[in-house]
Amino acid sequence: MSRESAPSGDRVPVILVAGYLGSGKTTLLNHLLRSSGDTRIGVIVNDFGRINIDALAVAGQVDTALAFGNGCLCCVADADGLDTALARLTQPSAGIDAVVIEASGIAEPRTLVRMVLSSEVPRVDYGGLVEVVDAAEFEASRARHPELDQHLRFADLVVLNKTDRVEADTTDRLVQLVAELSQGTPVLPTAHGRINPELLFDRRTRPARRTEARQLSLDDLLREYHEQHDGHLHDAYQSVEFSTARPVNPRRLMEFIRARPGGLYRAKGFVHFGLPGHDDKFTVHVVGGYVRFTRSRWQRQEPRATSLVLIGTDLDRGNLLSALESCVDAEPDTADENGILHVLRHTDDQGVV
Numbered sequence: 001m002s003r004e005s006a007p008s009g010d011r012v013p014v015i016l017v018a019g020y021l022g023s024g025k026t027t028l029l030n031h032l033l034r035s036s037g038d039t040r041i042g043v044i045v046n047d048f049g050r051i052n053i054d055a056l057a058v059a060g061q062v063d064t065a066l067a068f069g070n071g072c073l074c075c076v077a078d079a080d081g082l083d084t085a086l087a088r089l090t091q092p093s094a095g096i097d098a099v100v101i102e103a104s105g106i107a108e109p110r111t112l113v114r115m116v117l118s119s120e121v122p123r124v125d126y127g128g129l130v131e132v133v134d135a136a137e138f139e140a141s142r143a144r145h146p147e148l149d150q151h152l153r154f155a156d157l158v159v160l161n162k163t164d165r166v167e168a169d170t171t172d173r174l175v176q177l178v179a180e181l182s183q184g185t186p187v188l189p190t191a192h193g194r195i196n197p198e199l200l201f202d203r204r205t206r207p208a209r210r211t212e213a214r215q216l217s218l219d220d221l222l223r224e225y226h227e228q229h230d231g232h233l234h235d236a237y238q239s240v241e242f243s244t245a246r247p248v249n250p251r252r253l254m255e256f257i258r259a260r261p262g263g264l265y266r267a268k269g270f271v272h273f274g275l276p277g278h279d280d281k282f283t284v285h286v287v288g289g290y291v292r293f294t295r296s297r298w299q300r301q302e303p304r305a306t307s308l309v310l311i312g313t314d315l316d317r318g319n320l321l322s323a324l325e326s327c328v329d330a331e332p333d334t335a336d337e338n339g340i341l342h343v344l345r346h347t348d349d350q351g352v353v
């Protein structure tokens with residue numbers, strides 16, 4: 001799934017990380033920064049204090065952008081400054097592949113989701129709300145703060161963190177409980193925020209700056225360490241790829257998307273419907289409950305085709321592939337005039353199903 005750095009016209013996923021006090025948001029953010037390889041992450045926090053980067057000795061600055069040697073760019077913003085920070089981090093010259101906002105103290109998750117979805121910064125692409133839950137404290141916290149249940153409902157992915165602090169059967173019970181409260185959102189049990197970054201954004205590969213032997217930098221050493229020690233985490237998710245040159249039926253594709261299994265957290269790619277008036281390239285982006293298509297023209301030499309990647313946990317590859325296969329027609333279904341409307345409802349900036 002690795003690919004070269006995005007062309008400057010590409011949108012940049014903006015991921016929100018929220019969760020109750022002390023649940024592990026900063027730990028998760030630090031893990032993403034450490035383990036995302038060549039992917040350049042922009043971070044928006046409202047307090048530099050605990051981001052684990054040596055250069056961050058500047059706690060307390062407001063609305064300031066800082067660049068770091070490891071490719072991370074960091075902005076401090078309050079709610080009013082959010083669009084300014086997003087504009088700065090997503091401008092092509094910043095070279096940022098994904099932005100992560102740590103929600104603590106800035107605003108309620110729901111408000112933040114709205115702010116990102118309605119942002120007028122052109123390259124911003126909503127990348128999902130990750131709600132971090134403390135497995136050891138969740139039941140006590142929700143008894144004191146019933147609004148936490150509500151927060152789960154807005155999440156696209158729930159990370160059940162600190163599972164090292166509870167017994168395995170408690171983890172199982174909490175996964176069940178959180179999935180019920182969040183009404184079907186994928187729940188990922190983990191410790192120390194160690195989720196696979198590819199659940200949230202694509203990994204980039206960049207050509208090595210110099211081909212001759214060079215001394216390993218601290219970044220290289222840290223990366224090597226984490227690749228060795230966090231390697232087993234890569235088993236925690238799967239990706240399934242599907243492609244076809246035949247036209248996809250829009251109504252059935254949307255049925256597939258609506259009925260997708262709980263563990264299917266992300267889907268991306270492009271779709272060829274081939275219908276009169278809608279023979280465009282529909283780039284699709286599904287994250288948690290959020291579904292968006294973007295319409296563009298095919299390049300002159302580009303073959304009309306569909307190519308999708310589905311990412312998630314506990315995916316049944318065979319079932320997914322046969323479900324997608326049944327969305328494919330031999331010829332575009334011109335008799336079903338309203339079928340495409342199911343897709344158009346989610347085209348451009350609309351659409352949560």
Ligand SMILES: Nc1nc2c(ncn2[C@@H]2O[C@H](COP(=O)(O)OP(=O)(O)OP(=O)(O)O)[C@@H](O)[C@H]2O)c(=O)[nH]1
Nearest residue numbers: 020021022023024025026027104161162191192193
């Ligand atoms: N045992 C254990 N401790 C953890 C885990 N994740 C985080 N911690 C610890 O929990 C404490 C809080 O973690 P943070 O990442 O600071 O949590 P936070 O949500 O950013 O906290 P606030 O910003 O204060 O809301 C720290 O001491 C972490 O080291 C975990 O999975 N297991």
